[in-house]
Structure formats: structure tokens, C-alpha cells
Amino acid sequence: MIRSIEKQxxxxxxxxxxxxxxxxxxxxxxxxxxxxxxxLGSVMFFTQALKNEAAIILRGTPEIIVQKLVAGRxxxxxxxxAQKITAIRGVExxxxxxxxxxxxxxxxxxxxxxxxxxxxLKDNEIVVGAGISRVRQVFRGNAMLxxxxxxxxxxxxxxxxxxxxxxxxxxxxxxxxxxxxxxxFGVPRHDATDLTVQVFNKKxxxxxxxxxxxxxxxxxxxxxxxxxxxxxxxxDWRGGIMIAILAGAVLAFLIFAWDxxxxxxxxxxxxxxxxxxxGWETTDVLQMKFWEGMxxxxxxxxxxxxxxxxxxxxxxxxxxxxxxKGWSTLYPAFSLTPFISGYQIAILFFFTVLPYTxxxxxxxxxxxxxxxxxxxxx
Amino acid sequence: xxxSDSFGLFIGTGMLLLVAILIQAHFVARAxxxxxxxxxxVARNLGLTxxxxxxxxxYTRHLSQSDWHAAFQSHPLALDHFPSxxxxxxxxxxxxxxx
Numbered sequence: 001m002i003r004s005i006e007k008q009x010x011x012x013x014x015x016x017x018x019x020x021x022x023x024x025x026x027x028x029x030x031x032x033x034x035x036x037x038x039x040l041g042s043v044m045f046f047t048q049a050l051k052n053e054a055a056i057i058l059r060g061t062p063e064i065i066v067q068k069l070v071a072g073r074x075x076x077x078x079x080x081x082a083q084k085i086t087a088i089r090g091v092e093x094x095x096x097x098x099x100x101x102x103x104x105x106x107x108x109x110x111x112x113x114x115x116x117x118x119x120x121l122k123d124n125e126i127v128v129g130a131g132i133s134r135v136r137q138v139f140r141g142n143a144m145l146x147x148x149x150x151x152x153x154x155x156x157x158x159x160x161x162x163x164x165x166x167x168x169x170x171x172x173x174x175x176x177x178x179x180x181x182x183x184x185f186g187v188p189r190h191d192a193t194d195l196t197v198q199v200f201n202k203k204x205x206x207x208x209x210x211x212x213x214x215x216x217x218x219x220x221x222x223x224x225x226x227x228x229x230x231x232x233x234x235x236d237w238r239g240g241i242m243i244a245i246l247a248g249a250v251l252a253f254l255i256f257a258w259d260x261x262x263x264x265x266x267x268x269x270x271x272x273x274x275x276x277x278x279g280w281e282t283t284d285v286l287q288m289k290f291w292e293g294m295x296x297x298x299x300x301x302x303x304x305x306x307x308x309x310x311x312x313x314x315x316x317x318x319x320x321x322x323x324x325k326g327w328s329t330l331y332p333a334f335s336l337t338p339f340i341s342g343y344q345i346a347i348l349f350f351f352t353v354l355p356y357t358x359x360x361x362x363x364x365x366x367x368x369x370x371x372x373x374x375x376x377x378x
Numbered sequence: 379x380x381x382s383d384s385f386g387l388f389i390g391t392g393m394l395l396l397v398a399i400l401i402q403a404h405f406v407a408r409a410x411x412x413x414x415x416x417x418x419x420v421a422r423n424l425g426l427t428x429x430x431x432x433x434x435x436x437y438t439r440h441l442s443q444s445d446w447h448a449a450f451q452s453h454p455l456a457l458d459h460f461p462s463x464x465x466x467x468x469x470x471x472x473x474x475x476x477x
Contacts, residue, residue, distance in 0.1 A: 061427045116423070166417050168429055169426055302392030302396065324431055325432070340400065
């Protein structure tokens with residue numbers, strides 16, 4: 001047993017010296033391989049953390065949302081629709097929601113305006129999200145000027161700033177009173193943006209949703225379950241950036257595999273020939289090639305995974321920020337909770353380390369079985 | 379020190395760091411739970427439906443509320459000109475209507 005371990009250590013010593021002799025090529029390989037693991041790991045950690053966070057946070061969303069559609073687009077819904085929905089058996093309460101978007105030319109950002117049920121605001125009072133406060137440089141007690149739908153400026157007093165901890169939910173949120181909202185957008189008193197429905201028995205949500213659509217055919221319903229499932233599948237592999245990253249990773253592996261499967265270089269073949277001529281067995285050569293693959297792939301795997309972890313959870317996923325931020329000037333500053341598991345690490349390992357190790361062994365086996373005399377003649 | 383020993387040390391350190399990351403992530407996630415529940419309460423109290431991941435387009439700001447005409451609104455063959463729109467999958471409500 002000890003002899004066997006000692007033998008493997010000797011082979012590993014030789015392998016490391018052999019890799020170091022071709023350090024330029026091998027270091028380049030290590031860097032590219034690390035980048036592949038890093039990008040795949042970053043995507044995996046980011047999407048998993050976001051899905052888990054959304055699953056917990058969005059448990060508090062309305063059970064059913066009813067929106068009116070006109071010519072395929074979301075329109076204001078008459079508040080009178082609430083009475084028809086209340087008449088459906090199993091419905092506990094129906095409330096109207098007022099919300100919309102406001103483009104602020106000063107901050108050059110889009111805000112989400114909402115009328116909160118739980119906060120009492122006077123007609124001229126607003127509460128803003130931490131992102132708005134940062135972009136507009138406005139704070140509690142300041143006045144903020146907004147323009148109405150017909151161009152009139154209205155000054156609002158900032159009653160408070162929403163907690164920066166909840167930026168992932170409320171960064172661009174501007175809470176306003178119902179009267180202020182209607183004045184700003186000219187929304188008639190008998191209309192609302194949409195309706196929320198609360199039901200007695202949560203198991204009946206799909207049935208009641210179906211009944212609402214039957215009763216009001218010009219509406220669409222969005223259930224809480226659908227919202228949760230939307231965030232569970234928020235990053236699809238078919239998405240543009242996702243497929244670009246995956247394609248990059250797959251192509252990089254194809255290059256590795258092609259490089260290995262196309263055969264070893266003349267220098268490497270000569271090295272194998274000399275080793276066999278001085279008494280190495282075919283199995284010894286294969287073990288050396290196995291260790292060569294393991295050294296490169298394990299090193300890249302550990303460095304890549306650790307870098308990906310710090311990138312997502314301690315550097316606020318800086319490399320993904322430009323994609324999510326896009327053309328907007330307001331971007332929430334959030335840090336994700338690290339929801340990672342051994343399962344994710346294992347998946348990453350099987351997708352990155354194994355293919356490379358296998359790709360290294362096959363051409364090495366072909367070279368190791370060649371007659372040393374033939375190899376050394378070239 | 380032999381080269382194999384240095385490599386063993388490197389791999390050992392890597393494995394230890396990975397295990398440390400898993401343990402640390404577990405405890406941070408547990409410690410963050412009250413904060414996440416607090417955020418859930420904010421969503422419940424304000425009646426919020428979506429995470430604020432992107433603010434550039436309404437169909438990526440309120441993913442679950444988007445409609446058919448939002449993504450390709452300029453003309454029928456227009457490609458999505460918002461970078462965030464190329465990352466997010468369409469909401470369940472829209473997928474459902476295609477089933």
C-alpha cells in the first residue's frame with residue numbers, strides 16, 4: 001500500500017516537472033479553464049441565490065391579481081368589477097391597486113409609483129426607495145417636483161426613505177397617496193390599475209381564478225403560484241446571455257477536447273517513447289497522463305469556484321450588473337444571500353473536471369501503446 | 379518539499395476552502411432568514427409582485443405582470459433592444475396561454 005502511494009507520488013512529481021517544462025502552454029490552459037469554471041459557477045450561484053430569495057420574499061404577494069385587457073394590452077380596470085368578483089363563492093376580499101410608472105427626466109430613470117394600503121400619506125406626501133434617493137440626491141424632509149399628465153409641476157414632501165435592506169424590492173419605488181396618484185396621472189376615480197383578490201381557502205385559488213375569467217372575459221388573472229414559478233424559471237438557458245455563456249463554455253471544452261483528441265505533440269510523444277524505453281509500463285504512462293489532467297482540472301476547478309463565490313456574494317455580481325442595468329440609470333444595490341449546496345458544487349465538478357480528464361486519457365492511451373522505437377525515430 | 383507535497387497542500391487547501399464556503403454560506407443563509415422574512419412582509423404590506431432586478435423596461439421591472447405586446451413593441455420583427463430582456467425568461471402567465 002505504502003509502496004503504491006510512493007509510486008503515485010513519484011509519478012506526480014514527474015508530471016508536475018513535465019507540466020512546468022511547458023509552463024507557457026499549461027498556464028494559458030489553466031487561465032482559460034479557470035475562466036470557464038468561473039463563468040459557469042457565477043451563473044449557477046447567481047441564479048440559484050436569486051430563485052431562493054424570490055421564493056421566500058414573494059410568498060407575500062397578492063393571491064390573485066385581476067387585470068383588464070383591451071386589444072391585448074393591460075388597461076385600467078373599473079372598480080365596479082370588484083363587486084362581480086366578490087359575488088363569486090370563496091372570495092374573501094377584493095381590493096383595488098393603483099400603481100404605474102413615471103419617467104423622471106431629471107434622474108433619467110423610471111420609477112414605480114404605488115399607492116400603499118398600509119401607510120397613511122397626505123395628498124402631498126411621498127415615500128421613496130433608496131435607489132431614487134441615491135439617483136435624485138433627495139432625502140427625508142426634502143421636496144421633490146413631479147410633473148402631472150398635463151405638464152403641471154407638483155411639489156411633494158418626502159416623508160421617508162424606504163430601507164436600503166429592501167432595495168431588491170423597493171429601490172425604484174415611490175409611494176404616494178391615492179389622491180396624489182390620481183392627480184398626477186389623471187386616473188378617474190372609478191378606475192384602478194388592477195384588482196387583488198383574497199380567498200378563504202388557498203386550495204381554491206385556481207378554481208376561483210377560472211371563475212373570474214369566465215365572469216369577466218375581458219380580464220386576465222395572475223396567481224401567486226404563477227408569480228413564484230416565474231421567478232423559479234427566471235433565467236432560462238435559452239436567454240441571450242445565458243446561451244452566450246453556455247456556448248462559450250461548450251466551445252472552450254470543444255477546443256480542449258479537440259486539442260487533446262487530435263493527439264499529443266511530437267515532444268510529448270518523444271517523452272513517452274523515452275519513458276517506455278527506460279522501463280515505464282503503459283499503465284505508468286497512463287497514470288502520468290491521468291495526473292496531468294487532474295492537476296490542470298482540479299486547480300482550475302478550485303480557483304474558478306472560489307472566485308465565482310466571491311464574485312456573486314461579495315462583489316455584488318459586478319460582471320452581471322451591466323446586463324441587468326442595461327440602459328437604465330437606476331440600479332438597485334443588493335447583496336444576495338448565499339444559498340449554495342454541495343449538490344451545486346458536485347454538478348459543476350461533473351460538468352467541468354470529468355470531461356477534461358476523460359479527454360486527456362484517450363489520446364495518451366493511444367500514444368502509450370506505440371512502440372518506443374517508432375516514436376523516438378521522429 | 380517535494381512537488382507532489384506542494385500540490386497535495388494546494389488541493390487540500392482548495393478543498394478546505396470549499397468546505398469552509400459551504401459552511402459559511404449555510405450560516406449566513408440562516409442568519410439572513412429574518413431579514414428575508416422582513417422583506418416578505420414589505421412585499422405583503424405594499425402588495426408588491428416583483429423583484430426590482432432591472433428598471434430599464436416595464437417587462438423586466440415587473441416580470442410577472444408583462445404582456446404579449448411589451449417585448450417586441452416597436453415592430454413585429456424588432457429584436458429586444460433592452461439588454462435585461464435578453465436574460466429573463468417570459469412569465470408563467472404568458473407561457474400558460476401557449477400551452
